[in-house]
Amino acid sequence: MSTDGNDSPLETLLLPFASGALAWPDDGALFLRARDGWPLHRQPLPGLVCVQSFKPEYDRLQRSGLDTDDTQRRFPLALVLPPRQRDEARALFAEAISRLQPGGIVVASMANDEGAKSGEADLARIGGPLQTLSKNKCRVFWTGPLNDAADEALAAQWQALDAPRPILDGRFVSRPGVFAWDRVDAASALLARHLPDDLAGVGADLGAGYGYLAAETLARNPRVAALDLYEAEARALDLARINMRKIASSATLGFHWHDVTAGLPQRYDFIVSNPPFHAQGRADRPDIGRRFIAAAADALKPGGRLWLVANRHLPYESVLDARFGSVRTVAQQDGFKAIEAIKAGR
Incomplete structure (x- = not known):
């Protein structure tokens, strides 16, 4: 296209x-x-x-x-x-x-x-x-x-x-055509390794895919009360529903077939995201990632935290600096960067 x-x-x-x-x-x-x-x-x-x-x-x-x-x-x-x-x-x-x-x-x-x-x-x-x-x-x-x-x-x-099939030694199910459908992509793996263990309250995963980052977030953060998974591809969201049933967590889960670039319907204490940087073609679309960041900034409560991973070359720093009180790069590896951004207080 x-x-x-x-x-x-x-x-x-x-x-x-x-x-x-x-x-x-x-x-x-x-x-x-x-x-x-x-x-x-x-x-x-x-x-x-x-x-x-x-x-x-x-x-x-x-x-x-x-x-x-x-x-x-x-x-x-x-x-x-x-x-x-x-x-x-x-x-x-x-x-x-x-x-x-x-x-x-x-x-x-x-x-x-x-x-x-x-x-x-x-x-x-x-x-x-x-x-x-x-x-x-x-x-x-x-x-x-x-x-x-x-x-x-x-x-x-x-x-x-197109039927869901086991991947990663049966930990998840997935299907062809979903992003990184038969593996954990390197960017999500980098973010997962550096997620903190003190996330609490109500959170969201933007661009949740088949549920890997959401599962890793809950595994590390037992104080999370609720987690909403937002995904634009219904075929991926169906997988996330299946995969999250296997997670041993007391958190309340929500699943939303939603275009994140249009904004989010509620406020959150924290957000994790590996935003897409392509649409349905192969050309880079950094505007999508920037809109994910803006949507996260609008949805986070004062003091709320965004944990984000992106390709190192994508120009996200300007919108991060403009929309958040503090921004730090937590890790860089294999061409990716993991970032924590904290929304300014009132």
């Missing part, structure tokens, strides 16, 4: 309908990993149902008035914007086929530098022969009318790729 306001994969996804190669079905279409953008509003798309598990994109779809109410019915057409992570994309192709009416068609689009060639080959493996168009440095490819997957056993195998 471009960062200049154009969404080339989305525009290319609708190319077969704009060119007349495909007709829009009377019974509508299911759009998996849907994103809003001008191509969705260029021509009427009656009956379009958009499915998106990433809260910022979901919110954009709703603000545009698009239907996000998936009732699990079957459709004559499934549109897909597959992610770069290949196992996640394969699961999505299998899901798309499973949601078709008899004779339905799957249409997918990917940027050439985001795995379009591999995505096209994968859809052909379970969907049979494809047709393809290229434009905008992207490919759009679609199946013929399907009654079932061309390889039903493979389709079932790929659909299972």
